[in-house]
Amino acid sequence: MSRVNDVPRGTDGTSFEVLVIGGGIIGLAVAWRTAQRGLRVALVDPVPGGGAVQVAAGMLAPVTELQYGEEPLLRLGMASNERYAAFAAELSELTGLATGYRATGTLAVALDADDKAELSELHTFHQRLGLESSWLTGREARRLEPMLAPGVRGGLLVSGDHQVDGRRLAAALVRAGELGGVLTHRAEAVELLVEGDRARGVRLSTGERLFADQVVLAAGPHSHRLPGLPPGVLPAIRPVKGQILRLRIPSAYAPFLSRNVRAVVRGGHLYLVPRADGELVVGATTEEQGYDTTVTAGGVYELLRDAHELIPGITELPLVETSAGLRPGSPDNAPLLGPTALPGLVAATGHYRNGVLLTPVTGDLLAEYLGTGELPALATPFSPDRFAARSQP
Structure with a gap:
């Protein structure tokens, strides 16, 4: 699928099919997996591989982290844990870098x-x-x-x-993205560009503008603070x-x-x-x-x-x-995965204590949505619109 020609090209902008805002391990995994599907992908972050993962212990513990009433999150975590051995092996084979998976x-x-x-x-x-x-x-x-x-x-x-070394994992994901054709812009996203009630791209701290058919917001606790984001699209992270x-x-x-x-x-x-x-x-x-x-x-x-x-x-x-x-x-401590109320804007944020654990499954689920337009069933309990639904009378 190629939809890059649908995106308006600015005189100072470059167009992509997918633009990922945030280069923590969630954003890195989404960008890499999406690029593997043949889409043209860009990622924006001043320090890719930084963020919470640099201070994470890297426990992969969907069962011992389980809380009562979190069965959908358990299923998501177990699905991700089941993918981890192959995910880590693929990264190491591609990049030559160890992930510390044990x-x-x-x-x-x-x-x-x-x-x-x-x-x-x-x-x-x-x-x-x-x-x-x-x-x-x-x-x-x-x-x-x-x-x-x-x-x-x-x-x-x-x-x-089990466990993985978050710092090693981040380094491997950065390298995998580079090898997979993800174009990384080491700058800060300072404004979401919205045209015609649709997310169209981002303006960088360098002044450059990037356009995309789909924009993924994976900026962790800063996601809802991005200037230009219309009110009510995301709950406070x-x-x-x-x-x-x-x-x-x-x-x-x-x-x-x-x-x-x-x-x-x-x-x-x-x-x-x-x-x-x-x-x-x-x-x-x-x-x-x-x-x-x-x-x-x-x-x-x-x-x-x-x-x-x-x-x-x-x-x-x-x-x-x-x-x-x-x-x-997030308000319920579960991730936000999938399209938001703003057309063209996709969420991959709010992972709370489970960011490292949920990295493989988040990358897979979001890449599938970005490539096909269909949100996998495993992700539907974590749709961003669940908060809007709760606020209805």
Whole structure:
């Protein structure tokens, strides 16, 4: 399908079939997969491969992240997780770059009686949905991961939850886009161009204008703030701050952890993700602090305190990095996928805590829509118009 001739050509503009605004991993995946369909694709971002993925732990955990009432999101996450091994292998074969994908599994543990009861209820919920998870006693959990605190009361082993290195994944997606013919403009999108009640393109910080038949908005928590976007087309995508720590596991301590470990400590979600190269990622805080990305002493303290309660030996490891990023949260914390109320404008944003997990499936679903005009059934529960529907009397 080629519709580039339908797009008005400005005297200072270049026309494409698809223009992606935002070069985080979601935008990169959409651009790459769409270009593979033979469409002429451009991507706009000052620093492609940046954004929240640079501070993401990279857990692929559709089952252990599951919350009650999120079954459609579970199906989307599991579909993406099932694609990940092939997705990562394809990227590595194409680019020669590793993604850090590892089929490690995840162990969720309980530190007290209340946590154990909650984890047991989650296990029952998993069984009701036909999901694979195994209940472990505290002793069995410690046998799997000897570094766990002696007081661990029980655990839930989910062998199908894995991990990927977000920074490596981003670098591979940038390179894949380059090799696949995506034309990247390393500039800021400063205005959405709307003509005749239709999205037509974007004006860049350089003054250049780009036109396209279809514009994909994948700018994370900045998506709804793009100047020129008509009111009401997108709900507010709020920034949710997350601080994480990166530690180094000396060879004398290896193996420290053999799989992802997570727990609820003092009401907050804590996870530890061990990399094959000896890095250990500890995260993450969840803070509604606007667009602030300051690393705070309090955030670092809370993560280390809670991690020490779960894994006492962690305080012996070198702390090599602290960082903070912004997750894009929609009003219901589920992504916005597909055409918006503004013709020509397509959303790929609002992935909240699941951006890394949902990268393969988002790329596939949006590329299918952009290439055929038909939104796949897997994406329909996440249509941007669901918020407009709720506001009707």
